[in-house]
Amino acid sequence: MSPDRARGTLERRYRRLLLAYAPPYRAARGDEIVATLLDLAPPGRRTPRPGEVADLVLSGVRQRLGVGSIAGLDAGFTVAAPVALTLAAGISAYAWWRVEPAPSPLGGLPLFGEFRTLGPIAYACWLVAAVGRAILRPRLSRPLVAIAIAATLALPLLAPVTGIDRPPLWVLMALVGFGLIAHLGTGPRATGGAAPSTEERLSVAAGVVAVAVSASTVTLIWPPVGGGWGYYYQPTISRVGVVVGAAVASVAVIALLRLVQRRPAVDWLWATVLLGLPSGWLGPFDTAGLRLAADRSVPHFGRLAQVLLASCVAAAAMVWLAQRRSPGAPARPPAGRGSLAAAGVAALGCALGLAAFFVPAAVVLRGLPMHAVLTVGVLVLVGAVAGPAPSRRTGWGILATAAAALAGALVVAVYDNGWSTTGWTDLPHTVALVCTVSLVPLSACAVTAARVLRATGGVRAVGGRAGATAALCVGWLGYLTLPYVLSWGPVLLVLAACLVAVIASRRAAAP
Numbered sequence: 406m407s408p409d410r411a412r413g414t415l416e417r418r419y420r421r422l423l424l425a426y427a428p429p430y431r432a433a434r435g436d437e438i439v440a441t442l443l444d445l446a447p448p449g450r451r452t453p454r455p456g457e458v459a460d461l462v463l464s465g466v467r468q469r470l471g472v473g474s475i476a477g478l479d480a481g482f483t484v485a486a487p488v489a490l491t492l493a494a495g496i497s498a499y500a501w502w503r504v505e506p507a508p509s510p511l512g513g514l515p516l517f518g519e520f521r522t523l524g525p526i527a528y529a530c531w532l533v534a535a536v537g538r539a540i541l542r543p544r545l546s547r548p549l550v551a552i553a554i555a556a557t558l559a560l561p562l563l564a565p566v567t568g569i570d571r572p573p574l575w576v577l578m579a580l581v582g583f584g585l586i587a588h589l590g591t592g593p594r595a596t597g598g599a600a601p602s603t604e605e606r607l608s609v610a611a612g613v614v615a616v617a618v619s620a621s622t623v624t625l626i627w628p629p630v631g632g633g634w635g636y637y638y639q640p641t642i643s644r645v646g647v648v649v650g651a652a653v654a655s656v657a658v659i660a661l662l663r664l665v666q667r668r669p670a671v672d673w674l675w676a677t678v679l680l681g682l683p684s685g686w687l688g689p690f691d692t693a694g695l696r697l698a699a700d701r702s703v704p705h706f707g708r709l710a711q712v713l714l715a716s717c718v719a720a721a722a723m724v725w726l727a728q729r730r731s732p733g734a735p736a737r738p739p740a741g742r743g744s745l746a747a748a749g750v751a752a753l754g755c756a757l758g759l760a761a762f763f764v765p766a767a768v769v770l771r772g773l774p775m776h777a778v779l780t781v782g783v784l785v786l787v788g789a790v791a792g793p794a795p796s797r798r799t800g801w802g803i804l805a806t807a808a809a810a811l812a813g814a815l816v817v818a819v820y821d822n823g824w825s826t827t828g829w830t831d832l833p834h835t836v837a838l839v840c841t842v843s844l845v846p847l848s849a850c851a852v853t854a855a856r857v858l859r860a861t862g863g864v865r866a867v868g869g870r871a872g873a874t875a876a877l878c879v880g881w882l883g884y885l886t887l888p889y890v891l892s893w894g895p896v897l898l899v900l901a902a903c904l905v906a907v908i909a910s911r912r913a914a915a916p
Contacts, residue, residue, distance in 0.1 A: 754806020
């Protein structure tokens with residue numbers, strides 16, 4: 406094929422990919438994007454590279470959702486990317502070094518006769534990705550991160566086939582979360598195709614060693630019961646969580662120092678909350694010796710509740726930071742009555758979904774624990790105070806949210822019973838754990854109410870509803886979580902870092 410025909414074929418395929426963008430943006434910028442891609446393509450190429458396909462589609466989705474107009478988000482991914490890759494590779498090095506070597510596995514056959522789980526397969530990929538980041542250009546090192554993500558996601562699928570156990574999902578989720586941040590933060594939009602600086606290359610390599618050695622040191626200082634290195638839950642996740650939490654807190658401190666020096670810091674605030682999301686999934690497991698005494702009216706604040714709460718706080722911080730728009734971008738309309746009503750629909754739908762799960766449980770138990778009844782009651786009260794107007798749209802919204810809440814409750818119940826749908830032996834504990842599903846809509850309602858209060862100043866009637874909604878949500882969340890504050894461990898560092906990002910966002914200057 407002649408060079409002109411190949412170029413024409415490549416151009417047509419690029420333009421098909423531009424369908425991911427909204428028509429107005431495509432009309433205004435499409436020719437410029439295609440021309441740039443064609444200038445960078447070598448002669449004779451007919452097909453876009455897989456990385457170009459992924460970047461164009463992702464950029465188009467971002468543009469349609471308005472993500473690209475959020476001030477500091479892209480720069481935040483760029484700042485967070487090397488830190489995220491360092492944490493993922495450091496966790497992998499520590500787990501492979503200290504946890505995996507064992508004379509006998511706990512749940513299956515040994516890997517290569519030496520290791521407890523399939524983890525070293527993914528861990529090797531993360532270490533290779535970190536080495537690639539240190540010595541290669543982003544165009545070459547970025548696919549290594551994608552391979553590491555794919556290898557990590559494949560472990561739960563390989564475990565039943567091979568008979569070899571997998572690492573806990575909490576560890577795998579954190580690795581994938583850090584990997585996605587590293588992958589997005591090294592794309593062409595983030596780096597412009599430029600190679601990382603020598604300082605960044607050295608910091609990634611040194612950081613991997615530092616994370617592994619620090620986690621090992623924490624384990625020596627804070628050994629598990631009975632000595633040794635323990636398994637993943639006791640003490641690996643909590644000890645690694647201390648190091649990861651300290652890293653996120655350090656990023657937040659850097660953001661504060663930049664604010665004190667009157668330097669742009671919104672990118673560092675974004676890096677804090679982006680890293681905070683997967684970091685919140687690493688916390689203590691056995692906290693019986695640390696919890697304050699609480700009666701059975703309060704559901705057990707275990708690992709699942711910690712993960713949900715940390716995720717909600719990080720997501721809330723992202724929503725708060727996303728209110729700042731890039732220069733020239735159209736401002737979002739302030740949150741008002743419609744936003745508060747939508748939050749009320751979510752609360753009522755969650756109450757209905759949880760009730761659908763609790764009713765058959767009450768028949769089996771001949772009653773329900775008081776905290777389950779109170780959880781549903783608080784959700785109904787929050788929904789009523791938020792005040793969604795009765796309409797067909799409201800009814801469908803409640804039903805859709807109820808279905809999602811019921812599905813979430815069933816997933817939590819199966820998780821609590823060893824991923825089994827039968828043979829549930831401790832239904833009261835399962836009911837208590839299902840109550841933690843309410844943390845998600847209550848957190849969303851609290852954030853929405855805070856945004857409405859900020860927009861209205863709390864003066865109008867809708868501001869009064871928003872204030873009451875926020876008070877109910879925050880009060881109940883505090884009642885659920887504060888009795889167990891001593892058990893939060895490293896999660897406290899992550900929560901504090903995200904709250905610092907929210908508070909400091911008012912003073913942050915856009916880069």
